[in-house]
Amino acid sequence: MIGYLNGQYLPQENIVISPEDRGFLFADGIYDVIRSYNGKLFRAKAHLDRLSYGAGALQFNQTDFGYLEPVCERLIQDNRLYRGDAVIYMQVTRGVAPRSHAFPPIETPLTVYATARPFQPHQQEAETGIRVILVPDQRWARCDVKTIGLLANTLAHQRARTSLAAEGLFVRDGAVMEGTHSNVMAVFDGKVITPPRTNYMLAGITREFVLRLCGELSVPFLETPLYESDIRNADELMIVGTTVEVTPVIAVNGENIGSGEPGPLTRKLQMAFHRSVGFAE
Amino acid sequence: MIGYLNGQYLPQENIVISPEDRGFLFADGIYDVIRSYNGKLFRAKAHLDRLSYGAGALQFNQTDFGYLEPVCERLIQDNRLYRGDAVIYMQVTRGVAPRSHAFPPIETPLTVYATARPFQPHQQEAETGIRVILVPDQRWARCDVKTIGLLANTLAHQRARTSLAAEGLFVRDGAVMEGTHSNVMAVFDGKVITPPRTNYMLAGITREFVLRLCGELSVPFLETPLYESDIRNADELMIVGTTVEVTPVIAVNGENIGSGEPGPLTRKLQMAFHRSVGFAE
Numbered sequence: 001m002i003g004y005l006n007g008q009y010l011p012q013e014n015i016v017i018s019p020e021d022r023g024f025l026f027a028d029g030i031y032d033v034i035r036s037y038n039g040k041l042f043r044a045k046a047h048l049d050r051l052s053y054g055a056g057a058l059q060f061n062q063t064d065f066g067y068l069e070p071v072c073e074r075l076i077q078d079n080r081l082y083r084g085d086a087v088i089y090m091q092v093t094r095g096v097a098p099r100s101h102a103f104p105p106i107e108t109p110l111t112v113y114a115t116a117r118p119f120q121p122h123q124q125e126a127e128t129g130i131r132v133i134l135v136p137d138q139r140w141a142r143c144d145v146k147t148i149g150l151l152a153n154t155l156a157h158q159r160a161r162t163s164l165a166a167e168g169l170f171v172r173d174g175a176v177m178e179g180t181h182s183n184v185m186a187v188f189d190g191k192v193i194t195p196p197r198t199n200y201m202l203a204g205i206t207r208e209f210v211l212r213l214c215g216e217l218s219v220p221f222l223e224t225p226l227y228e229s230d231i232r233n234a235d236e237l238m239i240v241g242t243t244v245e246v247t248p249v250i251a252v253n254g255e256n257i258g259s260g261e262p263g264p265l266t267r268k269l270q271m272a273f274h275r276s277v278g279f280a281e
Numbered sequence: 282m283i284g285y286l287n288g289q290y291l292p293q294e295n296i297v298i299s300p301e302d303r304g305f306l307f308a309d310g311i312y313d314v315i316r317s318y319n320g321k322l323f324r325a326k327a328h329l330d331r332l333s334y335g336a337g338a339l340q341f342n343q344t345d346f347g348y349l350e351p352v353c354e355r356l357i358q359d360n361r362l363y364r365g366d367a368v369i370y371m372q373v374t375r376g377v378a379p380r381s382h383a384f385p386p387i388e389t390p391l392t393v394y395a396t397a398r399p400f401q402p403h404q405q406e407a408e409t410g411i412r413v414i415l416v417p418d419q420r421w422a423r424c425d426v427k428t429i430g431l432l433a434n435t436l437a438h439q440r441a442r443t444s445l446a447a448e449g450l451f452v453r454d455g456a457v458m459e460g461t462h463s464n465v466m467a468v469f470d471g472k473v474i475t476p477p478r479t480n481y482m483l484a485g486i487t488r489e490f491v492l493r494l495c496g497e498l499s500v501p502f503l504e505t506p507l508y509e510s511d512i513r514n515a516d517e518l519m520i521v522g523t524t525v526e527v528t529p530v531i532a533v534n535g536e537n538i539g540s541g542e543p544g545p546l547t548r549k550l551q552m553a554f555h556r557s558v559g560f561a562e
Binding site (some may be wrong): 003005017018021022024025026028029031058059063077089091099101102103113136138139140141142147148149150151152153154157158161175180185191261262 | 284286297298299300302303304305307308311312339340364370372382384394396417419420421422423428429430431432433434435436438439442449455461501547
């Protein structure tokens with residue numbers, strides 16, 4: 001595979017990082033993941049805008065990452081990923097500098113790294129639905145920034161896997177925030193409910209897209225807190241995100257949601273999503 | 282300089298990290314810093330025990346890092362740091378694996394990296410004292426683990442520097458927890474007060490050592506919450522840590538503490554600390 005590092009396209013195995021990269025020493029970096037369908041980037045601008053938002057929040061010396069769109073396209077070409085599904089991973093750190101909590105000199109170049117890989121969608125999970133568990137949200141207070149400080153996410157996700165669940169949903173102070181790498185949506189009485197955008201949640205691009213689909217399909221939706229105590233009474237539950245797309249959730253902590261089968265509104269949104277990205281259903 | 286990576290001693294400039302190291306992608310790692318005085322490691326076992334504690338908390342496949350003590354000693358020798366001050370930085374991550382939130386196979390080797398460098402103590406700050414600011418504690422809920430997920434610390438420290446302060450003190454829910462890379466101690470009516478060990482604070486080795494010095498010097502001390510609303514009424518304030526040792530704090534958010542000069546109890550502990558590490562006063 002060919003990857004990208006600081007302006008160069010290199011065989012992945014030749015790409016190396018300095019141990020003094022602030023991404024390695026301090027988690028002082030941001031990332032994003034773009035899906036491509038048959039070589040076509042999905043919502044690339046929204047992902048690059050989110051990278052810019054994060055770079056601004058972290059006071060990076062550069063916040064415009066529009067130039068990465070052609071980089072992503074070239075990675076798709078160079079890796080011959082123009083058929084089927086792929087994901088482009090992009091990471092930007094504050095660069096390489098002798099270890100010190102204080103920021104390095106403002107002119108220190110950011111480290112910009114990207115890879116493209118074939119992606120195998122989780123067909124089975126999308127069809128039969130997944131089981132999730134609730135996990136205490138131990139993350140920091142700026143979950144709206146997509147930083148590489150993902151340790152709490154990996155620990156929670158691993159805990160889910162160990163419980164034979166496919167995802168963990170973070171609960172902070174009694175409210176369900178999002179998954180470890182997805183957003184969450186519930187259905188109550190025909191209405192889609194999803195937690196509002198706050199500093200405790202990532203503004204998911206698929207989340208935004210699915211809400212737009214709700215609008216187009218005249219499905220009522222509301223951005224309002226989703227309480228832990230209410231979630232078992234949801235008629236349907238789903239997670240949404242770049243890799244999971246729209247995936248039904250059929251059980252939480254071992255208790256069925258609704259009938260324990262993917263719900264009709266979830267299916268409707270899933271199909272609408274697939275149509276949007278060019279799938280034949 | 283000579284550094285250490287996974288069993289090898291290499292020129293620092295030859296040490297490189299894979300971009301798929303989980304330290305770089307997920308902040309999935311821990312670190313520690315040991316000070317050496319004239320080539321002698323200070324409290325090495327306590328630092329390596331803390332590394333073990335962190336490795337256990339993160340469910341690493343290896344939690345005994347006793348073997349790093351001779352590694353630190355060799356780094357001191359190879360880098361000719363047996364005179365004066367030095368710091369040994371050690372970092373352990375969950376290793377290199379294709380990016381996935383779930384843990385890699387249990388047999389994946391950890392990445393173990395260490396460097397030794399000469400250290401220039403902040404003499405001026407230790408003598409005249411420093412100014413600090415209070416910063417909202419936005420960190421995650423497992424501050425007792427010394428992880429490389431330090432973005433909140435670097436942002437807070439930079440904010441302090443921008444305010445012409447030398448350190449930021451984290452305030453969570455009205456209580457002062459610790460500095461961005463130090464612990465905090467206050468003096469009220471001749472008694473040393475320091476926040477109790479919880480999941481919101483690192484168990485500082487210098488903190489522990491200074492409390493032991495208090496005992497030896499018959500200075501009364503108490504581990505109890507230090508409230509933001511009380512801190513301005515402290516008679517003295519100090520930060521303690523591996524690099525700052527015992528450093529007087531003379532102002533918080535621009536307001537003087539006590540007389541605005543380093544206090545007598547702070548000086549007493551500072552001198553006792555210096556004697557312990559073999560300084561002539």
